[in-house]
Amino acid sequence: MIKWFAAIIGYSFLRFPGAILGFLIGSFLDNLNSNKGGGARTVFRDFTKQTVSPADFELNLLSLCSIVIKADGQVSQRELDYVRQYFVSTYGKEKSNAIFRTFNDVIKKREVSAQRICSYLNQRTRYEVRLQLIHFLFGIAQADGQVSQPEVTKLRELAGYLRVGQNDFESIMAMFIKSADNAYKILEIQRSATDDEVKKAYRNMAKKYHPDKVITDNEAIKRGAEEKFKEVQKAYEVIQQERGMV
Incomplete structure (x- = not known):
């Protein structure tokens, strides 16, 4: 590790203050080297404001999934399968199995x-990715x-915590819940x-x-x-036909 080598060099010149300075500089260089390596890409990695540990993001994403799945008081196998399929398509089968071992623990938590x-995600993601999160959670529901109504209530609560605007929430909800004014919503x-x-x-x-605004190699996001x-x-085509617009 560069940081320890730099700390030893610093100590030889400036004793303890030099060791601290060398350690800090070495830590910075270590981080640069690790970032060059790339590392695993999470489903929303390209939209992060700052570096987020893939494991931390996955755990928080799974926690949100569990909240929605349990919102109506029961755990649906089809909802579980939806989440599993999404993670398999994003991470591959082997890693998804490891992720779901954690997910099973999260589901069982009271x-x-x-x-x-949501506070954690607000500090580390852009608004675009939070819209994508709400869309993904609606897909689970x-x-x-x-x-169900309890799921809508919970999703609305999550959208509020994620600072998603009311109009944006209603727009995404209209993509999943049909109504007479669906296209307008x-x-x-x-x-x-x-x-x-x-x-x-x-x-x-x-x-x-x-889609051109989503600059990423991640197929799930695309x-x-x-x-x-x-x-x-x-929605636009429906309104065009309804009004005879050209």
């Missing part, structure tokens, strides 16, 4: 602090066929909006969710961005 987890506008306002809203949402973008396009 209390997981959603507010603490819907895996058993429907998103996805575009974050009212049914009373003018045609020009509809077109402007579509352009804004298309920019927000366009698929998520493409899915949301397609929902925005579908």
